[in-house]
Amino acid sequence: LGTASLVILGCGGGKNKGGSSIGATPPSSSTSGTNNPLVIPPLIDTRNTTTDLWVRKSQTSILANTVTNTYSYNTATEALGLLGPTLLMENTMTSSVNFINELDVATTAHQHGLHVSGSNDGGPQSRILPGQSRTNVLEIDQPAGTHWYHPHPHGKTGEQVINGLAGLIIIQDQNEINTLPNLPRDYGVNDFPVIIQDKTFNADGTVQYDSAKNYGKRGYLGENILVNGKIEPTVSTPTGWVRFRILNGSNARFYERDDSLSLSNNQAFYVIASDGGLLEAPVQTTSLPIGPGERYEIMVELTASQSVNLRAGKRSILKITADLSGIDNSTANLPHVLASIPSTLNQGQAISREFVLGGDMTINGKKMKMAVINEAVTLGTTEVWYIHGKGARHTFHVHGCSFLVIDRDGANIPAWEKGWKDTVIVSGKRPVRVLVKFNQVADRNSPYMYHCHMLEHEDMGMMGQFTVM
Ligand code: C2O
Ligand code: CU
Known part of the structure; x- marks a missing residue:
């Protein structure tokens, strides 16, 4: 525990950096x-x-x-x-x-x-x-x-x-x-997990889901939006800068466009990390889209006793109240510089591949087959992958690595997408180009997957396998 920076629950002692004076918090x-x-x-x-x-x-x-x-x-x-x-x-x-x-x-x-x-x-x-x-x-x-x-x-x-x-x-x-010693990282104190998922319930309380059912292009869309398994829960936070680690763990629901994440008072917040880690610098925004499988970390500055709701579109999904007393969060801050992210230019990549996500739940016309390896890449190389949705909306995920998004339909991407990612929204007729570096362990017998992270699309076959040679 000597070098732990996050508070480990249930381990006693509760060594706690970041300026707080409290111990382990249940x-x-x-x-x-x-x-x-x-x-x-x-x-x-x-x-x-x-x-x-x-x-x-x-x-x-x-x-x-x-x-x-x-x-x-x-x-x-x-x-x-x-x-x-x-x-x-x-x-x-x-x-x-x-x-x-x-x-x-x-x-x-x-x-x-x-x-x-x-x-x-x-x-x-x-x-x-x-x-x-x-x-x-x-x-x-x-x-x-x-x-x-x-x-x-x-x-x-x-x-x-x-x-x-x-x-x-x-x-x-x-x-x-x-x-970055003052980035909030006291788990459950000023650094909160936020797992967003949607579910429909039957009258008897069971989750309504039928894996044999074809949920179609849009996938499963649950009536209720849950955060960490509860409907519109409340989190007590200290005053000052608070970090939320947001995962869209929904089967297929996008919180995008009119359904993007925002704060109920339209307060600006700062995106500090994408799927693969910290961005170069915090990105200020009032609205953040997140697709199935994606993660973003955000920082919100809260004044004493402030109450504000995290919303998905117009729906409040998490109540935030800065009423956690007895915690000195005054050293938590928002750094100006976070990490260094390589440029997507001049990477010298030779190979590019195309992935077409089809309305028939295929990738490049093929459904996932356990016995078929679709692609082989070379250890240590960098490739450009073009991902096309052909009019529908998907998220594309690659296992075992992180990538950098180059552009979407040739146009610039929002600043929060300019960090390491492993899942990206592919929407409408706008193909996405990503630069992906394969520095995993080479093992021809143990393939990785690439797939749509709308789980119903994945389950119906919108998935393929690649090996690193
Ligand atoms: Cu989140 Cu192939 O998975
Ligand atoms: Cu899909």
Whole structure:
């Protein structure tokens, strides 16, 4: 724990940098004064150790007076009704996560955003049958950032995620901590996980989802928008700069255009990180689009006792109240410079590939086949990938690496898309060009996936496999 910067819950001591004078904060105490507090998943330190996670059937109460049957990732000491713990990892360290499948169906465990070897990537090939377990050995070699883990069984990803299987991964980096010591990073105190997902419930409280159903072009669209598994919860924060790590963990819902994220008073906020880590500098905005699978970290400055809502379009999804007393958050600040991001120009790339996402749920006319490797790339090379949506809307995700977005239909992209990403919105007739560098481990027997991250599209076949040679 000596070098931990995030507060590790349940480990006692609660070493706490960033100027706060408090110790470890239990998840529930940071959300007093409301009967619908934001659930803060427990933070588990997985650095240089093996962590067991049990994948189980569970139950939780989301709607009043009903119980919802769910799936969840559970720790040795904590049974979660939904989602999973937040896994703390660190650059240059190794996290071994042992997933124990106690469901009665096969699952897999994929770490979305992590640059790990194909054999530890948890794609559809890495099935964990009921009663079995599988350890993913994650050698972290990438900057600080917010990622996530979720199942990836072919044809069943949508169903398993909607029923509750998803959790955050936070990678920290001592270099980043030393360079930016005052960035808020007290988990659950001034640094909050915000997992946005939508669900429709049946009258009996169960989640309405049918993996055999064709949800069509738009994918599954749930009636309720949940944050960390609750409908419009409240989070208590200190006064000053507060960080939110936002994941669009929805099966297929875009919070984009009229449904973009904003604050109810139209206050400006600052995007500091995209999928793969910090941006070059904070980007001020009043509205932020986020597609399925994408992450953004934002900073919001709150005055004493201020109440403001995070909205998706016109809908309030999270109430923020700066009423957390007894915490000195005065040293938390918004740095002017965050990281250095390489230019997309003059990269000397020789190879370009085209990916056409078809209305028939194909990529380049082909549906995902477990036995077919669609592309082979060369270790250490950089390629330009052209991704076309042909009029519909998708998000395109590549496993095992991060990329830089070059442009969209030849035009400039918003500043918050100019950092490392692994998932990008591909919308309308506007093709997206990305520069992708393959510096994973080469292993011809362990392919990675690329796919649409609208889970119903992915499950219907809008996915392909590539190996790094
Ligand atoms: Cu978030 Cu292939 O996955
Ligand atoms: Cu799609």
